[in-house]
Amino acid sequence: LQRYRGSMVPAINKPSDPLADPALWNNTWMSWQDPLKPALDEVWVRRLVREALIAAVILVAVVMLVAVLLRVSSPSTLMFRSSSTNKDRKRQQDTPAEQAERANLTFSQP
Numbered sequence: 001l002q003r004y005r006g007s008m009v010p011a012i013n014k015p016s017d018p019l020a021d022p023a024l025w026n027n028t029w030m031s032w033q034d035p036l037k038p039a040l041d042e043v044w045v046r047r048l049v050r051e052a053l054i055a056a057v058i059l060v061a062v063v064m065l066v067a068v069l070l071r072v073s074s075p076s077t078l079m080f081r082s083s084s085t086n087k088d089r090k091r092q093q094d095t096p097a098e099q100a101e102r103a104n105l106t107f108s109q110p
Contacts, residue, residue, distance in 0.1 A: 022028060
């Protein structure tokens with residue numbers, strides 16, 4: 001074994017990175033020169049995030065639209081609208097005495 005170690009040719013595929021020494025990393029070896037993760041995975045994640053964001057915006061818009069429609073068509077809103085229109089109608093349907101009084105006030109003013 002000692003003779004083998006003495007005559008052994010150093011490995012030519014040894015990483016050139018000095019930090020690639022497993023002794024520096026608790027004797028844990030991992031390939032430092034593996035190709036990087038394909039960029040397709042990152043593109044897929046970005047596309048998924050974009051689609052999720054678009055879906056969330058559409059969902060919020062639909063919920064807000066439904067809330068506005070429910071608020072506008074709720075019975076309390078309809079009663080409020082009908083009561084205000086009834087008041088306007090009552091104002092328009094004054095008695096003849098009130099109409100004459102109003103006419104006299106407008107003509108008597110300079």
